[in-house]
Amino acid sequence: MKKTKFSAIDILIVIFLVVVIIFGFIKVGDFDLKDFDFLNLSEAKKTATVRFSVLSTYVDEGTGDMVSVGDELSINYLEKTTATVKKVSETQHVENIFNPYQGKYIEQEIEDKFDLMIELECTVDDADTAFLNDEVAIRVGEGVYLHGKGFTIFGWIVTVDEVD
Amino acid sequence: MKIDENGKVNGKISIIDIFAIAIVLVAVIGISLRFVTLQIKEAKEGKRPVTLSYVVEIEGVRIYTVEALEKRGDVIDIDQKKVLGKVVDVESNNQKIEHFLNDGTIVDSEIPDKYVARVTILSDAVESNKGYYLKNDSELSVGANISLATKYVNSSGRVISIKKVADGVEKENKDK
Numbered sequence: 001m002k003k004t005k006f007s008a009i010d011i012l013i014v015i016f017l018v019v020v021i022i023f024g025f026i027k028v029g030d031f032d033l034k035d036f037d038f039l040n041l042s043e044a045k046k047t048a049t050v051r052f053s054v055l056s057t058y059v060d061e062g063t064g065d066m067v068s069v070g071d072e073l074s075i076n077y078l079e080k081t082t083a084t085v086k087k088v089s090e091t092q093h094v095e096n097i098f099n100p101y102q103g104k105y106i107e108q109e110i111e112d113k114f115d116l117m118i119e120l121e122c123t124v125d126d127a128d129t130a131f132l133n134d135e136v137a138i139r140v141g142e143g144v145y146l147h148g149k150g151f152t153i154f155g156w157i158v159t160v161d162e163v164d
Numbered sequence: 165m166k167i168d169e170n171g172k173v174n175g176k177i178s179i180i181d182i183f184a185i186a187i188v189l190v191a192v193i194g195i196s197l198r199f200v201t202l203q204i205k206e207a208k209e210g211k212r213p214v215t216l217s218y219v220v221e222i223e224g225v226r227i228y229t230v231e232a233l234e235k236r237g238d239v240i241d242i243d244q245k246k247v248l249g250k251v252v253d254v255e256s257n258n259q260k261i262e263h264f265l266n267d268g269t270i271v272d273s274e275i276p277d278k279y280v281a282r283v284t285i286l287s288d289a290v291e292s293n294k295g296y297y298l299k300n301d302s303e304l305s306v307g308a309n310i311s312l313a314t315k316y317v318n319s320s321g322r323v324i325s326i327k328k329v330a331d332g333v334e335k336e337n338k339d340k
Contacts, residue, residue, distance in 0.1 A: 009181045016188055096276045100266045105276050129240045129247070130315055137242070140232035141318040158228040160316060 048126040049163040051086065052138050054146060056116045056155035057093060064090035064116045066151045073120065073146045081134040083122035090114045116153065118146065121163065131160065211290040211297070215329045217252075218304060220312050222281045222321035223259060230256045230279050232317035239285050241300040242313050248298050249287030251314060256281040283312060283321070286329070296326060 056063070067073070067088050075081045093113040096105040122133050130137040136144065138160055146153045171179050222229070236251040259278035262270050289304065290297045296304040304310070304326060311320045 007181070009177070009185065013181070013184045013188075098263050098273060100263065103263075103265050103271050104273060107276070128238070128315070129242075129245060137318075139313070139318045140228055140316060158226065160232070 046126040048124055048131065049121060050124050050131050050138055051119060051121045051161050051163050052157055053159040054118045054120065054144060054155035055158045056153050058113050059116050061112055061114060063153065064088050067118060067148065071148055073148045075133060075136050076145050077147050078134060078136065081136050083120035083133065085118060086121050087119035089117045211292045214289055214291045216287050216289045216296060216304065216326055217329050218285055218287065218326040219324050220283045220285065220310065220321040221324045222283065222312065222319050224278050225281060225319065226277060227279060229317060229319055230281050233281055233283055235316045237314040237316060240313050244300050246300050248300060249285045251283055252286050253284035254281055
């Protein structure tokens with residue numbers, strides 16, 4: 001086979017194209033270089049166990065019956081992002097309505113509508129900026145979908161505490 | 165300039181290589197100009213580092229949000245993952261709203277289970293002739309609605325005051 005010689009310019013062009021393609025994949029493909037850290041050379045992550053509550057308001061009666069203590073639910077439909085149910089409580093939904101005759105707010109229970117509070121526990125990366133369960137930040141005020149077998153419940157994270 | 169049957173200009177360098185080098189040079193020059201121009205623009209606008217203390221008012225939140233804010237911590241930009249400052253103080257009251265009564269009078273009523281929190285944040289920022297800018301290059305101005313996220317909470321509110329905390333100089337903007 002004839003030996004092929006490469007010019008210096010050809011080599012530079014190839015190196016440039018390889019660098020552009022790699023950075024392009026990282027930027028566009030949203031890859032994390034840590035995914036290629038097969039030897040785990042990066043610093044060990046600090047982990048923690050957190051217990052958090054998700055409040056879902058104005059739900060139909062029986063929604064809470066679909067969730068049981070011990071269930072493992074996925075968060076935001078992400079297979080790797082799961083949490084274990086520790087407590088489920090359902091209370092009647094109450095609206096505060098202003099009464100212009102009395103000049104104050106009056107509590108009124110709404111028939112057939114309930115507030116569901118689900119307490120969950122999971123292991124997270126204890127980063128400086130967030131408690132991270134894989135890609136999901138566990139923070140008060142975050143809206144999350146809790147997905148179990150045959151159901152999905154949307155709610156807001158209302159409490160986050162580290163478990164000793 | 166002659167191109168021979170092998171595609172080489174004057175028999176020495178391939179025309180394809182010339183095009184490729186031209187593309188690389190244009191890209192390098194373009195990227196350099198993009199950042200050099202930005203630096204020159206910043207220099208011209210006279211941005212100078214300052215420390216700001218600003219207050220964000222967050223309305224209509226549950227007690228859970230207030231309790232999470234009271235844990236304080238660093239204020240972060242969630243998208244850019246930058247630390248913008250730190251929460252130094254949190255004050256909260258019951259949320260009140262004005263209502264008209266049937267007799268035509270107006271009454272200030274407390275909304276049950278709703279609170280308003282005023283969060284004081286200390287932040288390293290830059291001041292230019294046009295205004296104040298946080299580390300994520302967003303402008304900070306009284307009246308603006310901004311997001312407020314810490315490790316423990318994600319919320320948003322309105323900036324109600326900005327105070328420059330600098331050596332011997334204090335200038336206060338307040339929302340009246």
